[in-house]
Amino acid sequence: MRAGTKLGFILLLTPLLLWLSLLIIIPHIDMFLVSIRERVDVRQYETSLANYLTFFQEPLYLRTFLRTAVMSVLATLITLLIAFPVSYYIAKIAKGRLQAVLFVLCLIPFYVSELVRTFGWMILLRETGVFSNLLQWAGLADRPVEMLYNDAAIMIGLVYTSMLFMVVPLVTTLESLDDAVVEAGYDLGGNGYSVLREIVIPHATPGIVSGSIVVFMLSLGNYLTPTMLGGKDSLWFTELIYSQFIVRFNWELGAAFGFLLLLLSSLIVWGMLRLTGQTLKETMG
Amino acid sequence: MTPDLECKALTRRFGEFRAVDDVSFAVPAGSFFSILGPSGCGKTTIMRMIAGFLEPTSGDILITGKSVLDVPPNKRAVNMVFQHLALFPMMNIEENIGYGLRRKGMSRAEIARKVDEVLERIGLPGINTRKVDELSGGQKQRVAIARCMVLEPDVLLLDEPLGALDLKLRERMKVELKALQAAFDTTFVYITHDQSEALVMSDQIAVMNEGAFEQVGTAQELYYRPETAFVAGFVGDTNRWTGRIERISGEALDLRTENGMLMRGASHGRALQTGDRAAIYVRPEAIRVAHGAEALEGFDNKMEGTVTSLLFNGAASRVLVRPATGGEEIEVALPQSGEFATTRKGDVLHIGWSGAQGNCFAAGAG
Incomplete structure (x- = not known):
């Protein structure tokens, strides 16, 4: 019996272990090994930290890196600010069918691929696009307005892409908030603001944190949106990694960049958890 | 104030x-x-x-x-x-x-x-x-x-x-x-x-x-x-009979239940007429139990019945008594002073209650 359960356990665990080792652990070990070697001659490599040194010596790399981090944090905040009232409405105010319909409406954009969705934004924002024409027609602009290829366009794209990943955990946690607790908050003299601050937000913190982690990771690692909506001045760190691997065949530097991005995201997530006093265990449930 | x-x-x-x-x-x-x-x-x-x-x-x-x-x-x-x-x-x-x-x-x-x-x-x-x-x-x-x-x-x-x-x-x-x-x-x-x-x-x-x-x-x-x-029905437990009022004298009245039992009740100031359909409510704890008929001399309603079940619940114990004259079972509180400790299903008991305990209401309302 015991041997049987043990075998079952191993069999059940196998796909997970394969997934982890083949797709995550082994590639990362290899990436790390690639990142700490330096090409001294054709097919001649030496172990060194030269790639990491290059990153810190070249201002473009460092600045793109920081810019990506700051923009991703900003995108996460904006997503949270927009998603919170939406989620509150879906979870607490909407009832029955409306609730389900609203939730599905949040989901529908994800039926089409990210590429198509991003093209949708390009159609709206480009010089000859819908918004530009609308502004001209309304007399608010006297010539075509270019709204693409800047940071604002990237931000819109990122927030739009991430919205669902914030709404789902928020709706789930807010739904578990007992209506009577909110009513008690009012009954004991609270107004909308104090009920939100002392009752709703503390209750929703696990959802806010887990949603924020997911959105932040997605934004930081996003390649498509910054590439398509951003301009020459709006470089994203993933674009740098891509160009090192694919354009310049410099796998060593690319691997080093990849590793730095991993470190950065881990660091910010850790900081976020510390700041909100949550643990990964509580957040991921 | x-x-x-x-x-x-x-x-x-x-x-x-x-x-x-x-x-x-x-x-x-x-x-x-x-x-x-x-x-x-x-x-x-x-x-x-x-x-x-x-x-x-x-x-x-x-x-x-x-x-x-x-x-x-x-x-x-x-x-x-x-x-x-x-x-x-x-x-x-x-x-x-x-x-x-x-x-x-x-x-x-x-x-x-x-x-x-x-x-x-x-x-x-x-x-x-x-x-x-x-x-x-x-x-x-x-x-x-x-x-x-x-x-x-x-x-x-x-x-x-x-x-x-x-x-x-x-x-x-x-x-x-x-x-x-x-x-x-x-x-x-x-x-x-x-x-x-x-x-x-x-x-x-x-x-x-x-x-x-x-x-x-x-x-x-x-x-x-x-x-x-x-x-009457919601507060406390109660036995209920419906029937037609046959006679009224002051507060007291006689009601003939659907299965022919004659019962003394009280109107307690409610307007009831002879011939009205009415319901009588009697609480289980207002009914006196005895082993013999002589103990119940002073009561308006007296009957003999067989215990059909014993609902033992400590101080709140009850027995269901089926009257010998037929009709529905009557729920009666069983005193726990010791004299009914040996009461079993099938025993014959005498029960009785005063007319004032039988609250009578015009039927249809409850």
Whole structure:
């Protein structure tokens, strides 16, 4: 019996272990090994930290890196600010069918691929696009307005892409908030603001944190949106990694960049958890 | 003296449905007032209107003499203990109790002092930093009351707060709630579907049915002198016979039941005519049991019957007796003084009760 359960356990665990080792652990070990070697001659490599040194010596790399981090944090905040009232409405105010319909409406954009969705934004924002024409027609602009290829366009794209990943955990946690607790908050003299601050937000913190982690990771690692909506001045760190691997065949530097991005995201997530006093265990449930 | 809480012709409709229909009552300061009724009778609706979560369709609510219809719930001098208490799980006990005081903008030191004071009063000093889920059911109950009482409301509303507790604790909390009410000297309005909670704790009880009050009175009045058939059937247990009235002399009357039994009852001032269809309600504990007919000489109603089942429940034990003349089984309280300790199914017993114990109402109402 015991041997049987043990075998079952191993069999059940196998796909997970394969997934982890083949797709995550082994590639990362290899990436790390690639990142700490330096090409001294054709097919001649030496172990060194030269790639990491290059990153810190070249201002473009460092600045793109920081810019990506700051923009991703900003995108996460904006997503949270927009998603919170939406989620509150879906979870607490909407009832029955409306609730389900609203939730599905949040989901529908994800039926089409990210590429198509991003093209949708390009159609709206480009010089000859819908918004530009609308502004001209309304007399608010006297010539075509270019709204693409800047940071604002990237931000819109990122927030739009991430919205669902914030709404789902928020709706789930807010739904578990007992209506009577909110009513008690009012009954004991609270107004909308104090009920939100002392009752709703503390209750929703696990959802806010887990949603924020997911959105932040997605934004930081996003390649498509910054590439398509951003301009020459709006470089994203993933674009740098891509160009090192694919354009310049410099796998060593690319691997080093990849590793730095991993470190950065881990660091910010850790900081976020510390700041909100949550643990990964509580957040991921 | 102005009553602490007064409702005037309070009505609330949901579409065509009248959840609360023209209810008026006044609760004197410092008393314990209960609204007792089956689920769905509209008692929670009344409570939510008083707390301010629901607008009345018409009528007025006065707290210490002033109408509060335009006052939002967070400004009313009324606090509510919710059915599942609704303690804030994200806060510890101190923060829970201090929540309302913080809203009033009180200083930290004063809040701390008041919290300690109220914890002392509910007999739980020193639990300040405990978490809500570390407390037992009874302790949570007391904290929920303290959280309201620390705000010194004019009226405290309690929405079936004992429903989630187990029986033993519920019995103890009844006594404790009554003691807390006396200690805080605040008006309590308590709603429940559990008659024993209402009977034990209240100064005044309103029995509610289908959106309207059937009777308002003390526990004794409701129990001994129900004014309507619904109250007679709802408060306490009862045996019920329907039939036609054959003779009336003063308060006393004779009723011929559907299966031919003649029974003496009392109208207690209700207008009944000879020939009316009526129902007689007799409580199991108003019926005397004896081994022989001679012990029941003085009673108006006497019969002999066979025990069909014995419902042993300690002090509240009953027997079901089927009358020898036929007809429905009669539920009779079994005294636990020892003489019926050997009573078994199939035994023959004599039962009897005085006519005044048989409350008679015009049939159809209950």
